Amino acid sequence: MPLDKATVARIATLARIRVPEGELEGLAAEMEKIIGWVEQLDEVNTDEVPPMASVVDVDLPWRADKVSDGDCRDKVLANAPDKAEGFFAVPKVIE
């Protein structure tokens, strides 16, 4: 699948990664190669094959509705660049 600079720039924006204009071209070529490699899978006919959710045959584990966690604000906030009065403090989000 050919990938142009604009698409790479858009993907970077969606992922919140700042990519200098000069690097877009090189990234486009690299990503094209990666996608091309994955696209080999298209050669396999998967009609009527259900998607495989896991390589091991296990069911989704369930949990009882009991409070067993939380109440660890110091841990939760430990890595926050900024905090105040028990909140995370982030640059103003304007709507």
Added chain:
Amino acid sequence: MSLLLKGNTGDWEMVIGLEVHAQVISQAKLFSGAATAFGAEPNTQVSLVDAAMPGMLPVINEIAVEQAVRTGLGLKAQINLVSVFDRKNYFYADLPQGYQISQFSQPIVGEGTIILDLAGGESREVGITRIHLEQDAGKSLHDQHPSNTYIDLNRSGVTLMEIVSEPDMRSSEEAGAYLRKLRSIMRYLGTCDGNMEQGSLRCDANISVRHPGDELGTRCEIKNVNSIRFVQQAIEYEARRQIELIEEGGVVDQETRLFDSGNGTTRTMRSKEEAHDYRYFPDPDLLPLEITQDFVEGIRASLPELPDAKKDRFMADYGLAVEDAGLLAAERVTADFYEEVAKGRDPKLACNWVTGELFGVLNKSGKSIEESPVSAATLGGLIDLINDGTLSGRLAKDVFEAMVESGKEAAVVVEEKGLKQVSDASAIEAEVDKVLQDNGDKVAEYKAGKDKLFGFFVGQVMKATCGKANPGVVNEVLKKKLGG
């Protein structure tokens, strides 16, 4: 019911679909063991899973699955035995994962229906498109600091059901009726407390307009309106805005808008085109959610009688009018209260007292039926005194007022205030004689054919006895005396 809006280019029809986010009643969160109680200190109900610390893995809470299935059954919906959790990717400060775990292409509940109770006892069916499970985000506080937004993750990861309707509604009243009915059903089921002020029920409204019979117009989505009244206001305003825009030659942009409850208008929320590029994909941390038909049937067997069935039963068994039955059946506590009052008594009289006097008092004092100053048993006691002739309807109202103030039993109030109805014919005869004597001129007029004066005499006797005379006996005695 035709609900068209008049425009300069003819009649317009609103097309409304609602997306409701209902917080599931549970102890712990959807994928973590942190608590869900409302109003805790910020960030005290947050596990490392909810804070999206690297390496933390989600484990689904069984109650979330049960509650979604229960809600689906309450809406007579298709239950999907296999459903899949997907990641919905977007960046916002109150979403630490950078994605919301939701269900996209394979939700747990498929198509269902809901019956709206409209004015005048009319009803109308609206389609439910789907219900899926998803995580709630945290809460942002924008007004606590001049340059910062404060984030509280207590709500992050709490279970939501997103309930999506078909675009079947045609007026703001129908939208209001939809929300009331959905809330009523979920309260009956015990799956969501329906508290819009606390945010446990939130509504996004999709609205477009068209000339009747035309293709659907472009819709706008109004986000997160937090009361039924505001939803209706927002819809009214938005429909008018779109009609005016189109009639002036403009085009409606598909966009997300915010409702401003201060002035009743809507405004553009964001125009970032990429905001809607969610790039859903199956969450690799979660296997598909599989449930058995037995699991579903177990829940079905435990469903309570729901408001529609209760309303029908109240009409069939108690002979209530459709509107009264709907009013009483809307909330389980109200229905239970009514049935206790009606038990072994005249059901229509019980209905009149509950929907009339009692609701009047509750509305005036802003109390819920759980806080009623008069219990169902005491109200029943009052009705018994009416039935056995101790109290006339008018006296009963006075007694009721005293009961509301004092919380005492009807019989006690009657005893204390000496309000017992006088049914003794000889005592009433004496009063009647006195009234007739004092009003000789009126008696003459009555005998000359002015029949309407009969009511005047009844009134005078009642006044003379301070309302305590049995009106039936008064009528009889008067008829006898005047007719003779």
